[in-house]
Amino acid sequence: MPHPLRRAERGAGAFGESVLLIGPGAALLIGAFLFPVGQILVLSIVPPEEGLSIWANFARFFEDDYYLRVAWRTFRLSVIITLVTAMIGFPLAYVVARSPRIVGYTLLLLTVLPLMTSVVVRTFGWIIALGRGGPVADLLSLTGLGARDATLLHTETGIVIAMVQVLLPFMTLTTLGVISTIHPHLEEASRTMGAGFYRTLRHVVLPLSVPGLVSGSLLVFALSISSFVTPNLVGGVRLPVMAGAIYQQATSTLDWNFAAAQSTLLLAAVLGLLIPYLALTRRRHG
Amino acid sequence: MVRRFPASALIGGGFILLLILVFMLLPLAIVAAASVTAGSFLTFPPQGFSLRWYGEVLASTAYLDAARTSLILATAVTASSVVIGTAAAIALHRRLLPGTSVLSALFLSPLVLPTIIFGIGLLIVASIYFGGPSLVALWVGHTVITVPYIVRTVAAVLSDADPQIEEAARTMGARPLQRLWFVVLPQARAGIIAGGFFAFNVSFDEAVVALFLRSPGVETLPMRIYGQLEFSPTPAVAAVSTLMILLTILLIVAIERFLGLRRVAG
Amino acid sequence: MTHLSKGALVAVAASLLAGTAMAQETFVINSFGGAYEEAHRRLVIEPFEQMYNVEVEVVTAYSADALAQLRAQAENPQFDVIHFSGGQEVTAAAEGLLAPIMPDQLSNYDQLYPFAVEGLEQGQGPVYSVAVLGLLSDGEAAPTSWDDLFSASNGEDVAIADITNTYGLLTLLMLNQVRGGTLDDIQPGLDAVTELLDNGAQILSSSPEFQQAFAQEATSLEAYAQDYAYTLQQAGLPIDFVQPAEGSPGIYITANVVAGRPNEELARAFVDMSISAAAQAGWAEALRYSPTNSTVELPVDLAGQVVYGDEAAANLVRFDPVVVNAQRSDWTDAWNRAIAQ
Numbered sequence: 001m002p003h004p005l006r007r008a009e010r011g012a013g014a015f016g017e018s019v020l021l022i023g024p025g026a027a028l029l030i031g032a033f034l035f036p037v038g039q040i041l042v043l044s045i046v047p048p049e050e051g052l053s054i055w056a057n058f059a060r061f062f063e064d065d066y067y068l069r070v071a072w073r074t075f076r077l078s079v080i081i082t083l084v085t086a087m088i089g090f091p092l093a094y095v096v097a098r099s100p101r102i103v104g105y106t107l108l109l110l111t112v113l114p115l116m117t118s119v120v121v122r123t124f125g126w127i128i129a130l131g132r133g134g135p136v137a138d139l140l141s142l143t144g145l146g147a148r149d150a151t152l153l154h155t156e157t158g159i160v161i162a163m164v165q166v167l168l169p170f171m172t173l174t175t176l177g178v179i180s181t182i183h184p185h186l187e188e189a190s191r192t193m194g195a196g197f198y199r200t201l202r203h204v205v206l207p208l209s210v211p212g213l214v215s216g217s218l219l220v221f222a223l224s225i226s227s228f229v230t231p232n233l234v235g236g237v238r239l240p241v242m243a244g245a246i247y248q249q250a251t252s253t254l255d256w257n258f259a260a261a262q263s264t265l266l267l268a269a270v271l272g273l274l275i276p277y278l279a280l281t282r283r284r285h286g
Numbered sequence: 287m288v289r290r291f292p293a294s295a296l297i298g299g300g301f302i303l304l305l306i307l308v309f310m311l312l313p314l315a316i317v318a319a320a321s322v323t324a325g326s327f328l329t330f331p332p333q334g335f336s337l338r339w340y341g342e343v344l345a346s347t348a349y350l351d352a353a354r355t356s357l358i359l360a361t362a363v364t365a366s367s368v369v370i371g372t373a374a375a376i377a378l379h380r381r382l383l384p385g386t387s388v389l390s391a392l393f394l395s396p397l398v399l400p401t402i403i404f405g406i407g408l409l410i411v412a413s414i415y416f417g418g419p420s421l422v423a424l425w426v427g428h429t430v431i432t433v434p435y436i437v438r439t440v441a442a443v444l445s446d447a448d449p450q451i452e453e454a455a456r457t458m459g460a461r462p463l464q465r466l467w468f469v470v471l472p473q474a475r476a477g478i479i480a481g482g483f484f485a486f487n488v489s490f491d492e493a494v495v496a497l498f499l500r501s502p503g504v505e506t507l508p509m510r511i512y513g514q515l516e517f518s519p520t521p522a523v524a525a526v527s528t529l530m531i532l533l534t535i536l537l538i539v540a541i542e543r544f545l546g547l548r549r550v551a552g
Numbered sequence: 553m554t555h556l557s558k559g560a561l562v563a564v565a566a567s568l569l570a571g572t573a574m575a576q577e578t579f580v581i582n583s584f585g586g587a588y589e590e591a592h593r594r595l596v597i598e599p600f601e602q603m604y605n606v607e608v609e610v611v612t613a614y615s616a617d618a619l620a621q622l623r624a625q626a627e628n629p630q631f632d633v634i635h636f637s638g639g640q641e642v643t644a645a646a647e648g649l650l651a652p653i654m655p656d657q658l659s660n661y662d663q664l665y666p667f668a669v670e671g672l673e674q675g676q677g678p679v680y681s682v683a684v685l686g687l688l689s690d691g692e693a694a695p696t697s698w699d700d701l702f703s704a705s706n707g708e709d710v711a712i713a714d715i716t717n718t719y720g721l722l723t724l725l726m727l728n729q730v731r732g733g734t735l736d737d738i739q740p741g742l743d744a745v746t747e748l749l750d751n752g753a754q755i756l757s758s759s760p761e762f763q764q765a766f767a768q769e770a771t772s773l774e775a776y777a778q779d780y781a782y783t784l785q786q787a788g789l790p791i792d793f794v795q796p797a798e799g800s801p802g803i804y805i806t807a808n809v810v811a812g813r814p815n816e817e818l819a820r821a822f823v824d825m826s827i828s829a830a831a832q833a834g835w836a837e838a839l840r841y842s843p844t845n846s847t848v849e850l851p852v853d854l855a856g857q858v859v860y861g862d863e864a865a866a867n868l869v870r871f872d873p874v875v876v877n878a879q880r881s882d883w884t885d886a887w888n889r890a891i892a893q
Contacts, residue, residue, distance in 0.1 A: 017462050018377040025374030025393065025433060033396050033430045036407035066889055088306055095299060109538055110307055113314060115487040116534045117527040118511050124524075124764065125313030128320070128330045132708075132770040135312070135330075154754065165310055170435075170484065177443045177476035197292050211445030215438040222397035222434070237714040237755050238893045243400040245888075250402045251616040252716040253881040254623070254643060263403045270398045271391050279387040326787035328760075329767040402620075409624040418630050497617055498624065502580045502609030513612035517783065517839075518586030519760035 041267075044260035057261035067245070067262070074242040077156060077231075078224040081163045085220045086213055088164070089171030093212070094205060096172070097179040108176070112169045119166065123233045126162040127153060130234065154236035162234040163224055170223065171216035178212030179205065214281045218274065225270060242266055314531065321524035328521055339525040349526065352510040356490050359421070359506060363428040363489040368482045370429065371436025375477070376470055378437065379444040393437045396430050404431070405498035412499060424499040424506075428489040435488065436481030443477035444470075578609050579815060581633040581822070585612040587783065587839065595834035600825050604818060615640050616716070622649050622810065629810050632819045637683065637805045638718035642877040644808065645675035651811040651819070653677060658824045660845065665865050668804075668827070668844035671873065677808030680826045681841035682868065684778040684802045684859050685722045686795045690766065693773045698730045698796045701775065702744075707751025709772040711765055714757040715887040721880070722801045723775045724887065725871050730798050735875050738883060742890045755891060766791065777803065778858065782840040795859075801869040802842065802859070836860070 045054040053059070061067045092111065096104045114122060129136050130152040140150045152158040182205060190200040228243040235241070242262060249259035291299075316330050324334030343349050377383060378390050396404065404427070412423040452469045460468070471478075493508035500509060511523050581597070583589040589610060597608050611631070613621060619640040622629065626649060636644070644650050652675040655661045661669060661678075668679035687695045693704065704710050713720030728734075728741025749755070754771065756762055759780060765771040766789050781793035807826040809819040825831060832843035836850055842859035843850075850860055859865055 013462075014380070015382050018380055018382045021373040021377035022383060022389070023373075024370045025377075025437070026389075028370055028426075028430060028433065029392060029396075032408070032426050033404070036411040037399060037404055038407070039410045040403050040407045066892065069892075091299065091302070092306060095303060105538075105542060107303070107307075109535065111310060112483070113531055113534065114310060115484075115491075116530050117314060117317065117491075118508060118523070118530075119491055120493075120508075120511060120515065121317055121523050121527040122313050124328060124760070125316040125320075127761070127764060128316050128328075128768060129312050131765075131768055133768055135316075161309075162313075165313065168310065173480040173483065174439050174442055174477075177439055177480045178446050180476055181443055181446050181473075197295055208446060212442045215442035218394060219397070219435065219438050222394050226398055226400045228400060228402075232757065233761070237716075237757050238749075238891050240888065240892060243402075246400045247402050248716055248884070250406060251620045253884050254619065255881055256406075256623075259403065263399055267395060267399055271395065274391040274394060275387050278390045327763055327767045327784075327789065329764075406620060406624045409621060410627075413625040413628040413630075418625065418628055497613065498621060500611070502578060502611050502630070505612075509612065513585030513589070515758070515760050516585055516614060517588040517759070519763055520787070 040256065041260050041264050043257045044264045046257050048255075048257060057258050058265065060258065061261060061265060070240050070245055071242055071265075073156075073239065074225060077159060077163075077241070078221055081160055081167065081224045082217050082221045084160065084164050085167050085171040086217055089168055089175055089216060090206070090209060090213060092168075093172045093175040093179050093209075094201070096176055098184070108172075111172050114165055115169050119229055120233075122166070123162065123230050126158070126165075126230075126234050130158050130161070153234065154238065156235065156239060159231050159235040159239065162230050163227065166227075166230060167220045167223055170219045171213075174216035174219065175209055175212035178209050182208045210281070214277075218277075222270065225266070314527075317524045318528045318531070321521050321528045323521050326520055328519060328524055339521040340529070342520075342522050343525045343529065346522075348505070349507075349510060349522075352505045352507045355504060356507040359425060359428065360486045360489040362425055363432055364482050364486045366425070366429045367432040367436055367485045368478060371433040371481060371485075372440050372471075372474060372478055374433070375437045375440035375444065376466070376474070379441055390437075390441070394434050397434045401431065401492075401494040405495045408495065409498040419499045419501045421501060421504055424496060424504075427495040427499050428492060431492070431495065432485035432488050435484035436478065439481035439484070440474045440477035444474055447473035579606050579818060579822075580609045580611060580631050582613040582618045582631060582635055583610050584614060584635070584637070591835065591838040595831045595838070596822070596826050599831075600822055603825075604821060606818065608822075615718075619644055623647065626812075629812050631810045632813050632815055633822045634808050634810055635805065636808065637803050638721075639804070639873050639877055639880075641671060641676040641806045641808050642674070642873050645671070646877075649811055650675050650677065651809040651813075651816050653809055653820055653823065657820050658827065660824055660827045660829070663829060663845045663847045664827060665844050665846055665862075667865075667868075667870060671806070674874070677806045677823055678827050679804040679806050679844045680823075680832065681805040681835050682802040682844060682859060682865075683780075683805065684795065684800050684842055684868070685719055685726065685775065686778055686781075686793055686800045688762075688766075688774045688776050688781045688784070689792050689794065690769075690772040691790050691792055694792075695773060695794050696797055698727060698775075698798050700796075701727075701748060701753075701773065702751070704751070704773050707748070707753055710748060710751065710753040711756050711762065711771040711774045711776075712745070712748065712753060713762075713776060714755050715884050717757055718803050719776055720755070720757075721876070721883070722803065722871075724883070725876070726798075726801050726869065729869070735871060735879070738879075738886070742886060745887070746890055749891060763787070763789075778842075779840045782857070793857075799867060799869045800859075801871060804873070805841070 044057050047054060047056040096107050128134050132151045136152060137150045186204055187200050190204045226243050228247050231241045232244050246259045246262050249255040319332050320328045320330050321339055322335055322337060323329060323332030324336035374393060378386055383389065408423065408427050409419060412419055416423060452465055455465045455469050491508055493512050496506050496509050511526065514523055583592045589612065601608055615636045615638040618634055622631065622634060622644060653672055655672060664678060672678065689695055701710055712723050715721050715724060724741045724745060727744040728738045731740035731744050733740035756765060762774055762776050763784060766784060778793050781791050784791045807823040809816055809823060827845060829845045829847045832845045833848045833850060835841040836843055836854060836858045840857050846862060859868060
């Protein structure tokens, strides 16, 4: 459904208003993001050796199984992290919204606490928790789920666990903002008309929460695909992700041209995914 | 209002909730435990009990100055990105501009690109055109990477808001600014608060852009922690994190006691 | 806005006063944070401030990050003196980011070992400390040779550094040398690393991870640095440091003058003070870095905890920094492939 202002005010007024509203953001995006980032990304078309094509840096990426596997791991883990966060974040947000207020706020507070600590320090907490001799390993061996020296450190499972913890507040709060605008009367109406609790959740609350889940998943996906600290420390260097590879090339091997090519591809691929996703979700729920 | 949750939802939900909370708090509990160790390195379980690392942090002007700088920076960043991000989200929500989906995706791009690339790029531009790194450049940089959060959270709540109310206000003669102030902003409030909260925390904990754009003599808290890790990874960094958690809890409890969170958070 | 307008003013002033020294300009260096920075202040920065009546601003930036910053600021550098510990000075000098230093511009030049000043010809700064790579053990393993990494009773107890950490690069090159490889062929080294990984060894990327692995008893044998072993001992961990029989390579920490800054003379004076015998003795005493100044006098107990004396210094394994730098990118690539799961 188009915004009513769109129908009512096709004139220059409403359009001008929108331009004014987006102006500062667009100026910031162009002047303070695209322009500086362009200084680096343009290096991607500078070939590593003279005489090579301007696509040489991109070709190096696509012709190499290693980089493709790193990209695939990054993408795969980001999708898993986003799905897990949504599956935990939606019920959590619902509980927060519908609990007695003191319970709801306590839950909310506990959910966002991870955001309050330094990411590096929190990640060291995970290294201890997941590493050899840590509490998670002890639990796994006690319950017989893992060997005595079981460790989730330096595994993909470990990355997912630590990333979900870091990113869950983004999903929960974004979804909560939307659920809190859903009037409880809607649910009551559904229940009065004979729908069970789960049916109401499924057919009333969930559809109305979709904008929150969409926004939350966009944030979580974007943040997981570009994250570096947690995958590097928890996953270790033997499970490289794209942001880690880019960081390595930007500082360690100083191959800025290839780092730029990889960044350009990452940005283009993600935007290429997000634009249809946004268009699709807007048409259905805008 | 009668709310009837089936027993299965209460029990199952309670159990899952407990698991989630243990999961969310486990690393924080480890950090908090490690911070009261009597030893000189981060370890779990801690060796003995001592508050010496808290004493060290609270007696250190470097940590306190860094915390103050981060607080000022994060506040300024939150203010600028809330204004810019909310305005942009409203414009995107109205979908009067061509290519709204493309614009929306572009507003997310600062989160997609690894911050190292943004940090280096911003440093190049700051060095060529603005005389080098500065606190203002850092403020701009943090605003860029925090605006996406607000755009997303505000856009999300506006999607469910009733657009007819704004239309009604318009037909009753409300001017654009009045509509914005009395209708749209109240509708967007939950999103603005969530987004502003994200912006503050992201800026407060950001180390990569800060690494490249800090001017000499300016040190933010994450920079201080980064600077300690290589040669002195003592439990002091765990103490800082634990203090941040405690301060947050106190702040939120105080807001709840004296203002009522419902009034603030909607 | 004050910073912006100040920056603009400085830029205008610089263009007006081009060529004349600006005395009020701050003097900026990088250091490596924590205990290192404390010692740095005490040994070099504060004496320098007093002697030259200048205020030194210290920015914490580790070597790789510092070089990326220097490169991004090529048009308008911020640092006067920059310190590197991972061979970054070779790249920086080759890219013209450093101002060359002439031997007669350093009063302490003649006191340095030849290896410490061989980079001057290529425009690099002198080496003022060496951090020696060896084996750290929890006391039970008692290693004597690099081969002991392979014969650990439990392979999972072994940790080495990633190649992005210079100690990891040196571990690779040292294992390569022990296994008969050369700088033209590092395959034996890569095979050795793969063998370690097959035994269950861990690769860690940063110093705090090495500390934590020992503290949590997740490792008992690590290939890492002598000075870090001392840091761990000071923190109360029962760690022994061993220089293996085949020799030890070192990380060469350099002080470099940045090109395009108004105070090059002052920067050279800072570098000169960094390589003085007094400062170097202080580094050995405070953090167990090995001196490069032949006139440094150390007490006997301290001398045993660093590489000290003409003979010992000459026996340090040194890989040609120019070759290492030229190959670094390719080796990193090969390493990444060898270790990826």
